[in-house]
Amino acid sequence: MSHTTTPVADTAGKGPKKFRPEIEGLRAVAALLVAIYHIWLGRVSGGVDVFFVVSGFLITASLLSRYRRLGSVNFFDYLFGLFKRLFPAAFFVLAAVTIASYFFLPSVRWGQTIQELFASALYFQNWELAFSAVDYLDAGNDKSPVQHFWAMSIQAQFYVIWFFLITLAIFWVKRSKTEDIRPKLLAIFITVFIPSFAYSVWMTGHNQPWAYFDTFARVWEFSLGGILFLVISKIRLAPLASTIVGWLGLATLVSTGLLLDVGGVFPGYVALLPTFAAVMILVAGENGSAYGVERLLGSKPLAKLGSLSYGFYLWHWPLLTFYYVWKGATDVSLADGVGIILISLALSYVTTSIIERPVRTLKTKTNYHPKVVGTLIAFMLPVLVMNVAWQAKIEAEQSEQLSLATSPDYPGGLVFTDTFANTPELPYIPFDADIVNDRSEPFWDGCHAPVPETNVLTCDYGETEDPLYKVALVGGSHSSHWHPALNTFIKDERIHLVNMTKSACRFSTGIIGNYPECNEWNTKIVDAIVEADVDLVITMADIGHQENIGVPEGYVERFKQLEALDIPIFAIRDTPFFDNRVPACLAEFGRNADECSVDREKTLPAVSDWDQLADKPSNVYYYDYSDYICEEDVCRPVIGNVVGYVDSNHMTKSFNETLAPFVREDLMALLQQLKQPATQTD
Numbered sequence: 001m002s003h004t005t006t007p008v009a010d011t012a013g014k015g016p017k018k019f020r021p022e023i024e025g026l027r028a029v030a031a032l033l034v035a036i037y038h039i040w041l042g043r044v045s046g047g048v049d050v051f052f053v054v055s056g057f058l059i060t061a062s063l064l065s066r067y068r069r070l071g072s073v074n075f076f077d078y079l080f081g082l083f084k085r086l087f088p089a090a091f092f093v094l095a096a097v098t099i100a101s102y103f104f105l106p107s108v109r110w111g112q113t114i115q116e117l118f119a120s121a122l123y124f125q126n127w128e129l130a131f132s133a134v135d136y137l138d139a140g141n142d143k144s145p146v147q148h149f150w151a152m153s154i155q156a157q158f159y160v161i162w163f164f165l166i167t168l169a170i171f172w173v174k175r176s177k178t179e180d181i182r183p184k185l186l187a188i189f190i191t192v193f194i195p196s197f198a199y200s201v202w203m204t205g206h207n208q209p210w211a212y213f214d215t216f217a218r219v220w221e222f223s224l225g226g227i228l229f230l231v232i233s234k235i236r237l238a239p240l241a242s243t244i245v246g247w248l249g250l251a252t253l254v255s256t257g258l259l260l261d262v263g264g265v266f267p268g269y270v271a272l273l274p275t276f277a278a279v280m281i282l283v284a285g286e287n288g289s290a291y292g293v294e295r296l297l298g299s300k301p302l303a304k305l306g307s308l309s310y311g312f313y314l315w316h317w318p319l320l321t322f323y324y325v326w327k328g329a330t331d332v333s334l335a336d337g338v339g340i341i342l343i344s345l346a347l348s349y350v351t352t353s354i355i356e357r358p359v360r361t362l363k364t365k366t367n368y369h370p371k372v373v374g375t376l377i378a379f380m381l382p383v384l385v386m387n388v389a390w391q392a393k394i395e396a397e398q399s400e401q402l403s404l405a406t407s408p409d410y411p412g413g414l415v416f417t418d419t420f421a422n423t424p425e426l427p428y429i430p431f432d433a434d435i436v437n438d439r440s441e442p443f444w445d446g447c448h449a450p451v452p453e454t455n456v457l458t459c460d461y462g463e464t465e466d467p468l469y470k471v472a473l474v475g476g477s478h479s480s481h482w483h484p485a486l487n488t489f490i491k492d493e494r495i496h497l498v499n500m501t502k503s504a505c506r507f508s509t510g511i512i513g514n515y516p517e518c519n520e521w522n523t524k525i526v527d528a529i530v531e532a533d534v535d536l537v538i539t540m541a542d543i544g545h546q547e548n549i550g551v552p553e554g555y556v557e558r559f560k561q562l563e564a565l566d567i568p569i570f571a572i573r574d575t576p577f578f579d580n581r582v583p584a585c586l587a588e589f590g591r592n593a594d595e596c597s598v599d600r601e602k603t604l605p606a607v608s609d610w611d612q613l614a615d616k617p618s619n620v621y622y623y624d625y626s627d628y629i630c631e632e633d634v635c636r637p638v639i640g641n642v643v644g645y646v647d648s649n650h651m652t653k654s655f656n657e658t659l660a661p662f663v664r665e666d667l668m669a670l671l672q673q674l675k676q677p678a679t680q681t682d
Contacts, residue, residue, distance in 0.1 A: 058223025412658025
C-alpha cells in the first residue's frame with residue numbers, strides 16, 4: 001500500500017539502517033492476494049491487514065530513527081514527508097478515476113462516486129463507507145471505483161496517531177530523565193493494542209459492517225507492527241525453527257481467505273491469522289536461514305514487485321470496477337483477470353517512476369518547504385476542482401427538477417386520475433444522478449434511526465405550536481417513505497407529526513433475526529407512543545412481498561396492544577417489491593423494459609394480506625393506495641414521468657409527494673371522525 005522505504009533502522013535501535021528486501025516481497029504477496037481475491041473470489045484475503053502490520057513496523061522504525069538523529073520529531077516535517085510519499089500517486093489515480101467516472105459510469109452512480117472521491121481525497125473514506133455500510137438503503141449500492149481508498153484513509157489516520165504516541169513517549173522520557181525511549185514506547189503500544197483489539201472483537205460481533213471500516217477497530221494491527229519492531233531483536237530462532245516459522249507464516253497468509261470466509265468476521269479475532277502470519281514472516285527474516293522464506297520474498301522479482309505495491313493497489317480496483325461497467329459482467333474470466341493485473345502493474349510502474357518517485361526525492365531543506373507544498377497542491381487541486389464542478393452540474397440539474405416537479409406533465413400517481421390520464425411520456429424525474437438520494441426528510445436530518453440505534457428517536461414536524469391533531473409515523477423505512485406525502489399538508493392542516501422510524505425495523509412484536517437492534521427498539525416503541533400522547537399512529541399494515549405470507553402475527557399483536565390503549569391506527573398497505581434495483585435497471589434497460597417492471601399480482605395480490613386476515617383489530621383503519629402506484633396488471637418503475645423507487649422497494653420522495661392528495665383526503669376524514677378539535681378555525 002502506501003510507499004515507505006524498506007531500509008529500516010537497526011532493530012536494536014542503534015547503528016546504521018539495514019535493507020530488508022523480504023519486506024518488499026511480503027508487500028508484493030499481500031498486494032497480489034488483495035487483487036486476486038477481489039478479481040476472482042470476491043472475498044477478503046487478509047492482505048490489507050498485512051499492509052497495516054508492515055506499516056506499523058516501518059513507521060515505528062522511521063520515527064525512532066528521526067528521534068535518535070534529532071532528539072525530537074517535527075510534526076510538519078513528518079507530516080509533509082508522508083504527504084510526499086502518499087499524495088502524488090494517490091491524487092494522480094483520483095484524477096484519472098474522476099475523468100473516467102464522468103465519461104463511463106452510469107449517471108445513476110455519479111452522486112455516490114463524487115461523495116467517495118471527496119472522502120478519498122480528504123482521507124476519511126473509511127468513515128464514509130462505515131456510515132454507508134449501516135445505511136439500510138445504501139446496502140445494495142454498487143461499489144465505487146475508489147472504495148479501496150478506505151485502507152489508505154485508515155493508514156493516513158494511523159500515521160497521525162503514531163506521531164502523537166511517539167511525542168507522548170518523548171515527553172515521558174524527558175520527564176523521567178532516562179535515555180532509552182523504547183520501553184516507554186512499548187508500554188504505550190501495548191496500552192493501545194489491548195483496548196483496540198478488545199473493541200475490534202466486540203464491535204465485529206456487534207456491528208461487523210461498521211467495524212470493518214472503523215479506525216479504532218484496526219489500530220491494534222498497526223500496534224502489533226510497532227510492538228514487533230521494538231522486540232524483534234530479542235527474538236532468537238535456530239535456523240530450522242526460523243525456516244519452519246517463515247514458511248508456515250506464508251502458507252497461513254496465502255490460505256487465510258481460502259479456508260475461511262473472513263469477510264463477515266473481520267477485523268475481530270480472525271484477523272489474528274494474517275497479522276500473525278506477517279509477524280512470523282518478519283521474525284523469520286530477522287533470523288535468516290539457508291532455506292528460509294526470506295530467500296523467496298527477498299528475491300529481486302518479488303522485491304521489485306513490492307516497490308510497485310502501492311501503485312498496484314491504487315490501480316487494480318478502479319480497473320476492475322470499470323471492467324464490470326464495460327463488460328456488463330459480474331465476474332471476471334481468467335484471461336481478463338490476468339490482463340487487469342498486468343495493466344495494474346504497468347500503470348504502477350509508470351506512476352511510481354514518473355509521478356511518485358520524483359516528488360518523493362525532491363531535495364529541500366525541510367519537507368514543508370514551499371516547493372514541496374506547491375507541488376502537493378498541484379496534485380490535489382485538479383481532483384478537488386473537477387469534483388466541485390461535477391457536483392455543481394448535478395445541483396443545477398436538481399434545480400431544473402424542482403421546477404419540473406410542479407408541472408402538470410409530471411403528475412406521478414395522479415396519472416391514474418381522469419385529469420392527468422393523457423399525460424405524454426417525457427424524460428423522467430429525478431434525473432438518474434439524483435434518484436438514489438431522493439429520500440424522505442428524516443433520512444437526512446437524523447430523525448430516521450439507523451440500523452445500530454436501539455433507542456426510539458422522536459422528531460417533530462408540521463404544526464408544533466398550536467396543533468389540532470397529533471399523529472405519529474411509526475415503523476421502518478417503509479413507514480418513513482410516506483413522510484414526504486404527509487409533510488406536504490400537515491402544516492396547513494395543523495397536524496403535529498411525530499416521527500418514530502428506524503431502518504430495518506417493523507412495528508411488530510416479531511423477532512427480526514438479522515437485526516437484533518430492532519428487537520430492542522421494539523421493546524421501547526409502545527411506551528414512546530404513549531408518552532407522545534398522539535391521536536393516531538400511522539404505520540404499515542403488512543409486508544410487501546412476492547409470495548403470499550399474510551399479515552405477520554407480530555403486527556397483529558402490536559396493533560392489539562394499541563387497541564387496548566385506545567390508540568387508533570392508520571394502516572397502509574405496503575408498496576411493490578421489484579426484482580431489480582430500479583435506478584440501475586432504468587440506466588441499463590430503460591423505463592419501459594420488462595426487466596424493470598413486475599407483475600402486479602406477483603407483488604400486490606388482488607386479495608391483500610389484510611383482507612385475508614380473519615381477526616382484525618378494531619382500532620385499525622386500512623388504506624390501500626396500490627391503484628395510484630401500479631397499473632391494472634403491472635407495476636412500472638416510472639409513474640406519471642416520476643421515478644417511483646430509490647431501490648427495489650423504497651419510494652422516492654418525489655413520487656410519494658404525488659400521492660399526498662389521496663393520503664390527505666383519507667387522513668383528514670379519519671382524524672375528523674375520531675376527534676372533534678377543541679377549537680375551530682374559519
